[in-house]
Amino acid sequence: MIKVKKHGVILRPTARGFENKSVFNPGVFQDGENVHIIYRGLNERYISSLGYAKLKGPLKVVERWKEPFLAPKHKYESHGVEDARIVKIKDTYYMTYVVHDGKNALIAYSYGKDLFHLKRGGIISPQMSYDAVGRLFKYSKLKDDYYFFKSYYKDMVALDVLLWDKDGILFPEKIKRKFALLHRILPDIQVIYFNKFSRLKEVGYWKEYIKKLSKNVILEGGHGFEARNVGGGCPPVKTDLGWLLIYHGVEPMNKGRIYHAGVALLDLKDPTKTIAHLPYPLFSPTKKWEKEGHVHNVVFPTGTAIFNNKLYIYYGASDKYVAVASVSLKGLLRELMRNRVKQ
Secondary structure (H helix, E strand, C coil): CCCEEEEEECCCCCCCCCCCCEEEEEEEEECCCEEEEEEEEEEECCCEEEHHHHCCCEEEEECCCCCCCCCCCCCCCEEEEEEEEEECCCEEEEEEEEEEECCEEEEEEECCCCCCCEEEEEECCCEEHHHHHHHHHHCCCCCHHHHHHHHHHHCCCCCCCEEEEEEEEEEECEEHHHHHHHHEECEEEEEEECCHHHHHHHHHHHHHHHHHHHHHHHECCHHHHHCCEEEEEECCCCCCCCCEEEEEEEEECCCCCCCEEEEEEEEECCCCCEEEEECCEEEHHHHHCHHHHCCEEEEEEEEEECCCCCCCHEEEEEECCCEEEEEEEEEEEEEHHECCCCC
């Protein structure tokens, strides 16, 4: 098994009004020796904003803003903006994140040439009811779990709830000259390709995509630690062997779910092809700050940086803290190649 070092908590809640409950699930962008952290801050009213901190090297916090980097502004994000992921494609930054209006959880994005002056681009999830999506599921060969989650969200949230689509993560470069967006329609991770973001605002585009959803699945939870579902984690890291995908897997337990970090290797030209997939968690909640917090037993990876051939993984711990772990990048790739997936 690959050895992972946990470096501990680097960001904690403060007395500031937008982050006095929790800080977690950090979006990460590395710029040389600097690491920009755009994390989720939760206040006592359970409204999420995005906060900002800067690291010098992988661990040292040298700057932290007193005001939010991005706060709720529109009705569709009235209950929060959450879980940012950041990539730079050519000369443009793209930040994807979840917006919540108290009932619906959808993916939105912001973009711009300057990371600190991004423009909101709006919602890019299919704004369709579970009933409408369920009718489209029938065109594709999907396992029963898709229908279970359809019923689950209608029962737990509202009969007219829209399809919950979360964990939107762009690949850091175009694939076959198209944007590639990872997203999560429970219980799997899927990928959608598009030429321009306006396509994702077209219901018809999503309808045709969902009719073929099974062909767009890149990862299913095939092991016990991810038996309930898998979901996107960090933006994929390009290596000579394939796209390195750090994701989260959810283990169902009667006493409560356990969130683990998993890892897979995807084909560079066709990410729907999995080259390798570790059958065990890359790391799990074992430390006190991971086991006890706002939500117990959670490690939720959302960003990476590379220093001295080590992959630093930034993650939310127990939905309360921002923490860091590291692993040898070469060692991780070697371990993955020992666990190749039979095609």
